[in-house]
Amino acid sequence: MAYTIGKLAKAAGVTLETIRYYQRKGLIEEPVKPLQGYRHYSEQTVQRLHFIKRAQQLGFTLKEINELLFLDSGHCDDVRQLAEQKLQQIEAQINSLTALHGALQDMVSGCGRAKADNRCSVIDALSQNGEK
Amino acid sequence: MAYTIGKLAKAAGVTLETIRYYQRKGLIEEPVKPLQGYRHYSEQTVQRLHFIKRAQQLGFTLKEINELLFLDSGHCDDVRQLAEQKLQQIEAQINSLTALHGALQDMVSGCGRAKADNRCSVIDALSQNGEK
DNA sequence: GTAAACTCTGGTCTATAGAACAGAGTCAAG
DNA sequence: CTTGACTCTGTTCTATAGACCAGAGTTTAC
Structure with a gap:
């Protein structure tokens, strides 16, 4: 059809x-x-x-898909290698996102508490040493 | 200086x-x-x-950083809200990456096995019904 | 057989986060 | 005081993944 x-x-x-x-x-x-x-x-x-x-x-x-399509059948090893590479990338990505999540959460949880100087702990945490 | x-x-x-x-x-x-x-x-x-x-x-x-800088001090609630929003995005991202990781891993682990028809299980899994 | 719907070609435009470049001006070291 | 290093302005370019648009041609439905 x-x-x-x-x-x-x-x-x-x-x-x-x-x-x-x-x-x-x-x-x-x-x-x-x-x-x-x-x-x-x-x-x-x-x-x-x-x-x-x-x-x-x-x-x-x-781009990667193009490679996959190009390798396609017969080159199972190459395809698997590409997939494994991608797998590692994903792991790394998950790890850094998890770290990021923790950091942000710490910031946010510090934020609710009343502060004498009326400053935002999220901003402070990002500034780290003295931005504004 | x-x-x-x-x-x-x-x-x-x-x-x-x-x-x-x-x-x-x-x-x-x-x-x-x-x-x-x-x-x-x-x-x-x-x-x-x-x-x-x-x-x-x-x-x-x-763009978000620009908002942060704009909100900056005095608007702790707004800043926190932005951070919390980001936090949710990150969670969603981690979840979908984790799912993706599982799927890819399944594919790759199926790949090593010798197959009668000499086809790549990663490609097959992606194709799902009959591409090539 | 005409109007509406679809397709064609080729070009520009979007967002994101910059990188690169040309030609002119300026500053600092010897 | 000249040479090399730096800065200025403005423009174009990169990558990614398409979206959109105009004007012309084609097909389909009534």
């Missing part, structure tokens, strides 16, 4: 612009335009868009 | 461009340029740059 770009967009849950952008970036190939009429997209392309969206939800950038 | 922009940059550990960018964005004020010569920056500005950098490390965007 063939899709025009609008149908494709609807089927994949993206906008026309997204599709065109992906074409420009080489994430999906642009079908040749028939001399007369509009381009046709295949079911395959719907699947590929789903693939891209899922990978994106998993935190892959388009 | 007065700084020229280069000294200021060095003292604060940022580049000239960053300082000028912050000036454009109103995060630090641009000292009036003397008719003759270069601009002078105060120690205060060094502190403010440190403030900005710390806040940035804590995950605030420049």
Whole structure:
């Protein structure tokens, strides 16, 4: 079954612009335009868009997704390596966010207490030595 | 003690461009340029740059930092509210990253096993139903 | 067969956080 | 007093992931 770009967009849950952008970036190939009429997209392309969206939800950038698509089948090791790398990035990200969360929470919890000098402990904590 | 922009940059550990960018964005004020010569920056500005950098490390965007600076002293409640909002964002972010981590890990751990059809389980998992 | 809906091309625009550059002016050291 | 280092202004550029728009062509529905 063939899709025009609008149908494709609807089927994949993206906008026309997204599709065109992906074409420009080489994430999906642009079908040749028939001399007369509009381009046709295949079911395959719907699947590929789903693939891209899922990978994106998993935190892959388009660039990384492009690599995945390029490696694709047959190079399982490479794909796994990419995934493992991403896994480490995510761990690091979680760690720093957790630290950040703790720091911010400390600040906020210091904030409620009445202070003689009428200053904000959050601001103070950020300033650390004397900003304003 | 007065700084020229280069000294200021060095003292604060940022580049000239960053300082000028912050000036454009109103995060630090641009000292009036003397008719003759270069601009002078105060120690205060060094502190403010440190403030900005710390806040940035804590995950605030420049826009949010600008709000913080604007609210600044006297409006502790507002500042705290902003911080609490950020706190929630961070929690949400950690949660989704954790979910992501689990999903990716499942994929990767399925990957080592030899597969009859020679396909990559990471790709398969992302494809979900039939991409390639 | 005409109007509405869709697609095409190509260009500009958004946000974020700066980086880089050109050409002119200024300051500091020898 | 000249050379090298620094600063100034203004503009353009980077990356990421698209959004939007105009004007022309095409298709579909009534």
